[in-house]
Amino acid sequence: MGKYNEIEKKKMAYPIEEDPYYVDRCDLAATFRWFARLDMHEGIANHFSYAVSTDGSKFLMNPNALHFSRVRASDLILIDANDPSTMNRPDAPDPTAWAIHGSIHRNHENARCLMHLHPHYATALASLKDNTMYPVDQNTMRFFNRVSVDGGFDGMGVGDEAERLATTLGDNRVLMMGNHGVLTLARTIAQAFDEMYYFERSARNYITALQTGKPLSIVNDEVAEKTAQQWEAFDNSALHLQQVREILDSEGADYKN
Numbered sequence: 001m002g003k004y005n006e007i008e009k010k011k012m013a014y015p016i017e018e019d020p021y022y023v024d025r026c027d028l029a030a031t032f033r034w035f036a037r038l039d040m041h042e043g044i045a046n047h048f049s050y051a052v053s054t055d056g057s058k059f060l061m062n063p064n065a066l067h068f069s070r071v072r073a074s075d076l077i078l079i080d081a082n083d084p085s086t087m088n089r090p091d092a093p094d095p096t097a098w099a100i101h102g103s104i105h106r107n108h109e110n111a112r113c114l115m116h117l118h119p120h121y122a123t124a125l126a127s128l129k130d131n132t133m134y135p136v137d138q139n140t141m142r143f144f145n146r147v148s149v150d151g152g153f154d155g156m157g158v159g160d161e162a163e164r165l166a167t168t169l170g171d172n173r174v175l176m177m178g179n180h181g182v183l184t185l186a187r188t189i190a191q192a193f194d195e196m197y198y199f200e201r202s203a204r205n206y207i208t209a210l211q212t213g214k215p216l217s218i219v220n221d222e223v224a225e226k227t228a229q230q231w232e233a234f235d236n237s238a239l240h241l242q243q244v245r246e247i248l249d250s251e252g253a254d255y256k257n
């Protein structure tokens with residue numbers, strides 16, 4: 001049993017399976033495992049969170065310095081933004097992550113789940129002067145006019161980043177963080193997961209097309225918008241996450257512990 005499980009189990013004093021948020025914990029733990037497998041992780045950095053209170057003040061989040069490939073349901077810590085003692089826990093995430101996630105959970109009613117990563121292709125896109133991902137295939141069309149862009153990077157976790165990001169987001173489910181990475185949000189863990197997965201896949205297609213040096217075949221706005229709406233009408237996210245969980249279950253289901 002890992003250090004984090006020991007800390008959490010002592011605090012809980014009951015089996016993790018009896019935790020009121022056990023299903024959410026398992027879903028979220030599975031997404032960490034999967035993004036590690038897809039090499040979309042950043043070692044022990046980056047955070048995912050899921051709000052369990054309607055005002056967004058209480059949320060599950062990965063603890064400090066635990067590798068994505070090892071996250072278990074019981075490792076996720078329950079943060080209460082109104083309880084300063086949460087910060088004193090030995091496994092408390094860094095204050096910046098807490099501030100950013102807390103601020104977005106509180107300010108956006110659709111932001112029940114937040115995922116932040118620095119995946120290869122999305123971060124390459126974030127490094128370009130023009131971060132626009134033009135609609136060149138079905139995946140990129142999913143995000144047509146649906147990405148907010150933050151161009152205010154001014155160092156790691158300094159200044160008023162939390163406030164700035166929460167304001168920049170608007171109604172979109174993807175925030176391209178210029179010179180940094182990407183953030184997705186949704187009402188469910190499965191949707192935020194699916195959005196992150198497809199955003200990185202789209203960026204991969206788009207950056208690969210750019211790398212050929214040949215002119216892009218950008219579809220017109222009407223086709224791009226129609227395709228984006230088709231994506232929205234065809235939400236397969238729950239089935240996607242279910243398949244991921246079944247694969248992990250077939251390998252021993254350690255993430256559920």
Ligand SMILES: [Zn+2]
Nearest residue numbers: 117118180181
């Ligand atoms: Zn980051």
